[in-house]
Amino acid sequence: MKKLSIIIFALCLPLFSVAEDDYAELLFEQGVTAYNAENYDVAITSFRKLPELGYISADLYYNLGNAYYREAEFANTIWCYEKALLLNPSHDDAKFNLEFLNNELFSDRDSVPPSFFNEIWNFLYTLFSPTTWIILFLILQLVLPALILIFFFSASRKKRRMFFYFSVLALFLYLISLCISSWAYYSINNPSKAVIKNLSVPVRSEPGQGGTNIVVVEQANTVQILDRSENWLKIELPDGNVGWILSEYALDLSRDLP
Amino acid sequence: MRRLAFFLLFMWTSLILWSQVEFTASSNVISVPVGQSFSITYLLKGANPETFTKPSFNGFRLIGQQSYTGGGSFQIIINNQVVNDGGGENRWIFSLQAVKEGTFTIGPAKVKAGGQVYSSNSVEITVTKGGNAVANNNSPQNNSSKNSSTQTKNTNNEYAYLTATPDKNSVFVGEPVIVSYRIYTKVDISQYGVDKTESMDGFWIEDLVSPSSQAKTWNETINGEVYLVGEIRKIALYPQNTGTYTIPALDVEAILQIPNQEANNPFDFFNKFFSDPFGSDPFKGIGSTQEKRILSSTPISINVKPLPEHGKPESFENAVGDFDASIKINKKRCLTGEGLILKLTVTGQGNLMLIDAPELEVPPGLKVYDPETNDDFSININGINGIREFEYMLVPEIAGNYKLGPWEFSWFNPQTGRYETQEFDAINLKVAKGSGSGPSSGTNEVKQDIRYIHEKSPSRVMLLEFMFSTVFWIFFSLIWLAFFIILYFMRKHIKLRSNLNEFKMKMAMRVAKNRLKKANKFSKEGKENEFFQELSHAMWLYITDKFTVPISDLSVDNVKETLLSNGIEEDLALRFTEILHACDFARFAPVSDKGNMKDLYDKASKLIVDVQTGTK
Numbered sequence: 001m002k003k004l005s006i007i008i009f010a011l012c013l014p015l016f017s018v019a020e021d022d023y024a025e026l027l028f029e030q031g032v033t034a035y036n037a038e039n040y041d042v043a044i045t046s047f048r049k050l051p052e053l054g055y056i057s058a059d060l061y062y063n064l065g066n067a068y069y070r071e072a073e074f075a076n077t078i079w080c081y082e083k084a085l086l087l088n089p090s091h092d093d094a095k096f097n098l099e100f101l102n103n104e105l106f107s108d109r110d111s112v113p114p115s116f117f118n119e120i121w122n123f124l125y126t127l128f129s130p131t132t133w134i135i136l137f138l139i140l141q142l143v144l145p146a147l148i149l150i151f152f153f154s155a156s157r158k159k160r161r162m163f164f165y166f167s168v169l170a171l172f173l174y175l176i177s178l179c180i181s182s183w184a185y186y187s188i189n190n191p192s193k194a195v196i197k198n199l200s201v202p203v204r205s206e207p208g209q210g211g212t213n214i215v216v217v218e219q220a221n222t223v224q225i226l227d228r229s230e231n232w233l234k235i236e237l238p239d240g241n242v243g244w245i246l247s248e249y250a251l252d253l254s255r256d257l258p
Numbered sequence: 259m260r261r262l263a264f265f266l267l268f269m270w271t272s273l274i275l276w277s278q279v280e281f282t283a284s285s286n287v288i289s290v291p292v293g294q295s296f297s298i299t300y301l302l303k304g305a306n307p308e309t310f311t312k313p314s315f316n317g318f319r320l321i322g323q324q325s326y327t328g329g330g331s332f333q334i335i336i337n338n339q340v341v342n343d344g345g346g347e348n349r350w351i352f353s354l355q356a357v358k359e360g361t362f363t364i365g366p367a368k369v370k371a372g373g374q375v376y377s378s379n380s381v382e383i384t385v386t387k388g389g390n391a392v393a394n395n396n397s398p399q400n401n402s403s404k405n406s407s408t409q410t411k412n413t414n415n416e417y418a419y420l421t422a423t424p425d426k427n428s429v430f431v432g433e434p435v436i437v438s439y440r441i442y443t444k445v446d447i448s449q450y451g452v453d454k455t456e457s458m459d460g461f462w463i464e465d466l467v468s469p470s471s472q473a474k475t476w477n478e479t480i481n482g483e484v485y486l487v488g489e490i491r492k493i494a495l496y497p498q499n500t501g502t503y504t505i506p507a508l509d510v511e512a513i514l515q516i517p518n519q520e521a522n523n524p525f526d527f528f529n530k531f532f533s534d535p536f537g538s539d540p541f542k543g544i545g546s547t548q549e550k551r552i553l554s555s556t557p558i559s560i561n562v563k564p565l566p567e568h569g570k571p572e573s574f575e576n577a578v579g580d581f582d583a584s585i586k587i588n589k590k591r592c593l594t595g596e597g598l599i600l601k602l603t604v605t606g607q608g609n610l611m612l613i614d615a616p617e618l619e620v621p622p623g624l625k626v627y628d629p630e631t632n633d634d635f636s637i638n639i640n641g642i643n644g645i646r647e648f649e650y651m652l653v654p655e656i657a658g659n660y661k662l663g664p665w666e667f668s669w670f671n672p673q674t675g676r677y678e679t680q681e682f683d684a685i686n687l688k689v690a691k692g693s694g695s696g697p698s699s700g701t702n703e704v705k706q707d708i709r710y711i712h713e714k715s716p717s718r719v720m721l722l723e724f725m726f727s728t729v730f731w732i733f734f735s736l737i738w739l740a741f742f743i744i745l746y747f748m749r750k751h752i753k754l755r756s757n758l759n760e761f762k763m764k765m766a767m768r769v770a771k772n773r774l775k776k777a778n779k780f781s782k783e784g785k786e787n788e789f790f791q792e793l794s795h796a797m798w799l800y801i802t803d804k805f806t807v808p809i810s811d812l813s814v815d816n817v818k819e820t821l822l823s824n825g826i827e828e829d830l831a832l833r834f835t836e837i838l839h840a841c842d843f844a845r846f847a848p849v850s851d852k853g854n855m856k857d858l859y860d861k862a863s864k865l866i867v868d869v870q871t872g873t874k
Contacts, residue, residue, distance in 0.1 A: 032713050063711040097708040104706075134721045141734065145741035152745070152752045185725045 024055050035067055043067040051256070058088035058129070065097065074105060074220040079195040079251045082222060086191055086253060089126040089184075105220055124176065130184035137177035144170040191253035192225045194233060201250075203243035207232035214243045225252070279304045281369055283378040286477060289392040290356045290385055293482040300350040300367050300378055310350060313365035317385070318354040353484055356385040417514050418443035422507070422555035430563050431497055432578025432609045433672040434641040436466065439491040439508055439555060444483060446515035448548065450490065460503055460562075462496040462612060466637055494641040496609050497562040505558040514549045565670050571679045575616060577669035579608010583680040585665065591688045598652040598687070602629075602667065607643040610635060615648045618665060623656035654689040662687055773799065774863055781855045787845060789855055793862055794841035797834065800866060814838055826869070833865050 031046035047064040050056075065080030081098040084091050114122065128136070147170050151163035199219045205211035207229055217223065217237055226242065227234035233247045251257065280303040287296040300310075350367070361384045366377040418441060425436040441447065467474075473488040490510065497503065565578070581604050588599045604613060615629040627650065635644035654660065661684050668679040724730055745752070773796025780789040801817065805824045817838065821831035840858055 032711065035711055059712040059714065066708060066711045069708055093709045093712070100706065100708055131721045134725060138733075141737055145737055149741070149744060153748070181725055185722055188722060 024050055024053050027053075028055075028060070031063065031067075035063065035070075038070070040067045040070040044071065048257070056087065058084040058091045058094065060084075061087065062091060062094045062097075065094070069097070069101065074101065075195050075197045075251060076257060077101060078220050078222060079253065079257060082193055082195065082253055083191075086188060086193070088129040088131075090129050090132075095126075101220075106218075125180055125183070130181065130188070133177050133180045133184065137174065137181050140170055140174040140177060144174045193253045194223050194225050194235065194250040195253075196221045196223065196245075196249065197251050198249045201245050203235070203237070203241065203245055205243055207234075207244040211244075215241055217245070223250070279371065279374075279376055281367075281376040281378045283364070283367065283381050285364075285381050285383060287392060288382075288384065290383065290479075291388050292356050292359060292385055294479050295353055295355040295482055295484045296383075296479065297351055297353050297477075297484060298364060298381060299352075300369075302348040302369055302371070302376070309370040311368040312350070312352070313367050313380075315352070315354055315364060317357060317360065317362035318364070318383075319357050320352060320354060355482060356383070359385050359387055361385070417445045417516060418447065418512060418551065418553060420508065420510055420553035420555045422505070422558055424505075424558050424560065427559070428561040428563060429497060430565055430578060430670065430672045431500055432565070432576060432612065432670065434464075434494040434496050434609070435560055436492065436494050436639075436641065437505065437558065438489055439493075439510075441488045441490055441510065441512065441553060442478070442480070442485040443488070443514070444485055445517065447488075448513050448515055450510055450512035450553075458495070458503075458505065460497060460499045460501070462498060462609070464494045464496070464637060464642055466492040466494055466639060466641070492639075495560070496612065496641075497560070498612070500562050500564040503560050503562060505560060507557045508555045510553045512551055512553055514551055516547050516549050566675070569677050571666070571668040571677055573616065573666045573679065574668040574670070574677060575614050577604065577608065577613045577667075578672060579606055579610070579669060580671055580673060581606035581608055581669045581678075583667040583669075583682075585663075585682040585685075587662070587685050587687075590686065591690070592654065593690050594654050594657050596654070598654070600650040600652055600662075602648040602650070603645060604647075604667065604669075605645045607640060608669070610642055610644060610646045613646055615650075616665075616667060618650060618663075620652065620662060621660050623654060623658065624660060624662075625653045625655055627651040627653070654687070657689050657691040660687040660689060661685070771863075771866070774859065774866075777862075778859060781859060786855065790841045790845045790858075793858065794838060794845070797838055797841070797862060801834070804869065814842065830865065830869055833861070837862050837865065 027046050027049050031043045031050075034040070034042035034046060044064065044067045047060060047067060050060055061080045061084040065077045065084060068074075068077040068080060078098065078101060081094050081101070084094040085098065088094075144167070147163055147167045151160060151167050154160050154163055196217050196219050200216050201219075202213040203215050203217055205214050215237070217235075221238060223235040223237055225233050226236055228247070231247055232244045233250055233252070234242070234244050235250070236242050281300070283298060283300050285296060285298045290296050361382060364381045364383065366380050369376050369378075421440050421442065423438045423440070425438075429435050441450065467489070473490045475486060475488045478485050478487045491508070495505065583602065583604045586601045586603070588601075592598055600618070602616070602618075604610065611633070615631060618626060620626050629648040629650045632647040632649065633644065634647075635642050637643075663682055663684040666679050666681045668677055670677050773792060777789050777792040777796060780786075780792055801821070805820070805826075814835070818831050818835050821834060822828065837858065840854070844854065844858075
């Protein structure tokens with residue numbers, strides 16, 4: 001009898017994950033319904049449970065950001081949009097909403113214009129989602145050797161020339177998709193952005209008690225993290241200033257929302 | 259009779275000497291209760307005294323220091339009062355204490371000046387059993403105001419102390435409490451320091467007396483002792499929350515001039531001064547030691563009551579005081595897009611600085627901007643009064659007739675304990691359509707908002723996890739490994755069709771053409787032998803490069819077979835052999851054949867082109 005129950009339990013094990021999937025779907029729908037009914041705090045609680053279950057996606061953070069926006073928690077909103085764009089740089093709606101909110105909050109913010117190379121890179125990086133890039137890479141991984149072999153074995157000049165060009169193009173795309181996929185892999189696992197959580201955070205020239213206040217950074221600004229020490233973050237502001245802030249004043253994209 | 263004689267004497271002296279010397283006696287009181295002290299002052303004007311003889315103070319006890327204030331340019335300060343104003347005035351001040359009941363006359367003092375003796379008038383003082391002292395209104399030094407101190411200390415053994423007196427102990431939120439800080443002192447205070455107004459939670463604090471100005475002073479008699487009182491500070495506290503608050507004690511650091519015992523005999527100093535007027539510092543002679551003391555007031559408890567809920571108008575915000583309000587608009591006709599200025603003015607006494615701009619409701623089609631606040635405050639003894647003006651900018655966006663208001667402004671008056679409301683009449687505004695350069699009309703304005711959420715449920719599959727995983731590396735390396743293995747085993751097959759051969763073929767024609775060009779040059783120069791040699795060489799090279807046949811395998815005899823086996827048409831192969839034979843023949847023939855040279859050259863170039871196009 002005891003043996004039987006163990007066997008039944010073992011057989012049921014795979015079902016739990018299915019149940020978990022159902023539960024996640026339920027939570028998500030619950031969040032959407034609450035959002036539509038303008039119960040934004042309920043929506044926030046529902047959406048926030050999903051990453052804990054391992055459901056991490058750009059859409060989820062985008063929805064969570066929208067709910068935070070409705071609750072006027074702008075630092076959290078920006079954090080969510082940044083997270084959504086980190087997971088999927090080609091998320092158009094997240095891009096739109098982030099830009100919209102930044103315009104609303106900091107209409108007169110001056111930022112350092114990106115370099116030409118950065119612009120091309122950003123264009124490529126935000127062209128497709130990382131998933132698409134990875135799929136592209138995997139396809140090319142199969143296609144590129146095949147094309148090269150066809151080129152080597154084809155007899156007619158016409159064919160050879162055609163496959164030569166195909167191979168070069170495939171190689172080019174193969175390298176780009178490899179670069180972008182690797183970069184996406186790296187940056188998603190090592191996010192280097194943070195959103196200022198508190199009102200008017202002093203930026204210091206040194207971590208700790210020494211040093212002076214360089215500048216004050218306002219709430220909901222997104223900063224680049226250059227370095228982390230125990231309780232301090234070395235950050236670069238949108239206007240190019242570099243300094244240190246207490247890490248508790250910022251929402252680090254590498255951590256969860258508090 | 260005796261009094262009359264004194265009086266006549268006084269009349270006589272004053273009549274005679276009016277123009278030059280005046281010597282008078284006065285007291286700050288005309289009536290005192292037993293035990294209380296007062297002062298009597300002898301004033302000499304217009305003469306330099308040589309000797310001074312005090313009268314007998316019968317019925318009184320001499321307690322205070324008798325003071326002499328000499329003429330000259332220096333000032334002497336006693337009990338914080340400037341006693342010598344310069345200009346040849348001399349005063350002798352005596353502090354006396356009433357001992358027994360009755361009416362007493364203080365006889366004239368005598369002073370010798372310029373060889374003459376002057377006598378002062380005498381002063382009559384009534385000593386009562388109880389009650390208050392009656393001040394002498396003619397007294398020059400009695401400039402005091404009425405004292406209403408609610409907190410006194412038994413300070414017989416203290417030289418100086420500090421009191422804090424609020425004007426009321428229970429107020430409404432927003433109603434000011436006025437606290438006066440006073441120093442009571444029996445001795446000179448040469449210096450004192452008050453800290454800046456510190457902030458207090460729950461209160462807005464306003465200094466009513468600027469700290470730089472001179473403190474107001476007067477005399478006061480408490481428990482039979484004369485104190486000089488200085489009001490060093492006066493503040494108005496505007497409570498912002500209800501509850502019971504304690505106003506902390508104020509600490510004042512003061513340097514007291516405590517008289518030495520031996521200086522109590524007045525004539526010691528007096529005589530010393532005249533016997534040795536230049537020998538010593540006259541101030542030192544007063545005989546006092548400096549002592550630094552911290553004077554602390556007692557903390558005050560203030561009860562702040564909430565404003566009554568009963569009768570609170572809807573328009574009430576937080577104005578407490580005695581106010582008046584008015585509203586004004588700069589024009590009543592305008593065009594769309596034009597700015598109008600609406601001014602709401604609040605005047606009066608109260609918590610003006612805390613009044614927020616009331617929100618004005620306007621009909622749709624009008625835009626109201628946040629108001630600008632202009633203040634004109636002044637400070638008087640009861641707190642802050644003045645004007646606060648809110649300037650609203652209105653911009654009509656759609657043409658039409660508007661009715662603005664009616665609005666109202668309300669405040670709470672703590673004096674009456676009631677709310678008061680000022681109603682403003684509605685303003686009629688006519689707006690005509692502007693030239694169109696104004697802001698866009700409100701109806702077609704695009705409302706900006708964020709985009710809607712994504713309702714599709716998110717998938718759990720993350721391809722990202724696949725990147726750089728073990729499976730990924732296996733997949734990656736297996737494919738490339740297979741690729742290179744295939745390349746390795748098929749390398750011979752590939753080499754035949756390699757890019758290198760194709761390159762050689764391409765180069766063949768270029769080389770041949772170059773060779774032919776050189777041959778052509780020789781033919782033009784008429785160098786027959788070189789021409790044929792070059793042409794033959796070019797042909798051979800072209801064949802070996804083009805068909806990848808080793809040159810050692812070739813001869814004039816087997817060239818035709820080689821060409822045929824390489825898929826060249828028989829016709830072309832024949833032409834090759836023909837040209838090669840012709841070249842050989844011409845090279846060794848003794849007769850020159852210039853015409854043949856041109857013909858052969860054309861044949862060779864045509865053949866190469868034909869072969870090139872044929873193999874394509």
